Amino acid sequence: xxxxxxxxxxxxxxxxxxxxxxxxxxxxxxxxxxxVPETESMKVAKHTAxxxxxxxxLAATFGTTVxxxxxxxxxxxxxxxxxxxxxxxxSSVKGEWLGDAEQPEYEFMIDTKTGNQIILAKVCxxxxxxxxxxxxxxxxxxxxxxxxxxxxxxxxxxxxxxxSFLAPSDGxxxxxxxxxxIQAIPLLPYEKDRRKNFPIxxxxxxVFFAKTSMNDNNKIxxxxxxACEGDExxxxxxxxxxxxxxxxxxxxxxxxxxxxxxQWLHKIQQVDLSSQVVKKTFLIKNK
Numbered sequence: 314x315x316x317x318x319x320x321x322x323x324x325x326x327x328x329x330x331x332x333x334x335x336x337x338x339x340x341x342x343x344x345x346x347x348x349v350p351e352t353e354s355m356k357v358a359k360h361t362a363x364x365x366x367x368x369x370x371l372a373a374t375f376g377t378t379v380x381x382x383x384x385x386x387x388x389x390x391x392x393x394x395x396x397x398x399x400x401x402x403x404s405s406v407k408g409e410w411l412g413d414a415e416q417p418e419y420e421f422m423i424d425t426k427t428g429n430q431i432i433l434a435k436v437c438x439x440x441x442x443x444x445x446x447x448x449x450x451x452x453x454x455x456x457x458x459x460x461x462x463x464x465x466x467x468x469x470x471x472x473x474x475x476x477s478f479l480a481p482s483d484g485x486x487x488x489x490x491x492x493x494x495i496q497a498i499p500l501l502p503y504e505k506d507r508r509k510n511f512p513i514x515x516x517x518x519x520v521f522f523a524k525t526s527m528n529d530n531n532k533i534x535x536x537x538x539x540a541c542e543g544d545e546x547x548x549x550x551x552x553x554x555x556x557x558x559x560x561x562x563x564x565x566x567x568x569x570x571x572x573x574x575x576q577w578l579h580k581i582q583q584v585d586l587s588s589q590v591v592k593k594t595f596l597i598k599n600k
Contacts, residue, residue, distance in 0.1 A: 338440065339439070339440060341374045342370055343366045343370025343371075343436055344435045344436070345365040345368075345434050347433075347434065348427075348429055349432060356546075357547060359417075359432060359434070362433075366417070366434040366435065371408040375442045407442065409441060409443055410438055411441060411578060411579045412439055412575035412576070412578045413437070414437045415572075416495065418434070419433065421433075441583075448482075450481075452550075453476065453593075454466060454474070454475075454595055455476060456473070459477070459523045459525060466594065467595065468598070470598070470599045472597075473537070473539075476550065477519065477520050477521070478513065478518070479517070480515065483556065484587070485554070485555055485557070487502070487511065487559075487561070488521065488550060488551065490550055491549040491574075493547065493548065495570070496569070496571075499561070499568075504535055509560065524536065539597050545596055545597065546596070547597075550593045551590060552592075553578070553590050555587050557585055557588075559585065578590060
């Protein structure tokens with residue numbers, strides 16, 4: 314091998330090594346003081362505060378820009394309309410949060426000027442910088458209908474619950490439900506489906522938890538009607554997608570605990586750069 318060829322090989326090795334280390338995960342921490350609006354429940358406020366704390370940590374570490382996804386909820390009850398407004402932040406593609414190391418910590422204070430409550434959220438977790446723009450996955454929660462026009466992040470006790478998903482490439486999908494007890498419950502693949510992952514076809518919209526003519530085998534489809542024991546519940550659906558098949562976590566009593574679930578998520582994203590996780594947080598209220 315002549316000197317020129319050796320130089321090319323050496324440079325190729327350096328580029329590959331740089332790519333490997335640039336995807337290295339790091340543990341980062343952040344905090345955010347959130348002034349709670351009078352119309353917002355404490356559950357929603359704690360979630361919003363922790364999400365913004367994660368964004369603060371990403372922005373400080375990777376130079377991530379921050380945008381806000383504003384949501385307005387109009388709830389008709391006893392003939393009267395009640396409006397809730399809250400914001401959930403989303404980060405740009407420059408950095409991504411791979412999972413919490415521990416559950417968020419909260420401190421509660423009172424604003425002496427306004428009398429409103431302030432929540433100080435503190436979070437720590439694993440994250441990495443993303444070097445290239447990814448095509449965005451489309452994951453939607455659907456209320457009482459399987460078309461995308463029924464998309465909602467607000468549900469009532471007794472509502473039928475569906476989800477839709479669209480990806481730009483072939484791949485595999487899992488869906489987990491994180492409830493208020495911090496337990497991750499598998500929803501997809503369905504309970505009677507023995508496959509490791511649910512196969513996804515590129516640019517083909519898929520509806521889940523609905524027995525429709527679109528499904529190949531309706532006998533294995535699990536359907537859900539939501540129930541709310543208290544006044545309201547805040548839950549999160551995790552859509553975990555990859556171009557490669559990946560292993561399931563071990564279930565104990567039908568669920569995965571918070572710490573094990575986050576460790577599993579981190580491992581998938583660390584070894585598989587094609588993997589993506591979409592989180593959809595939604596509120597269930599008692600009528």
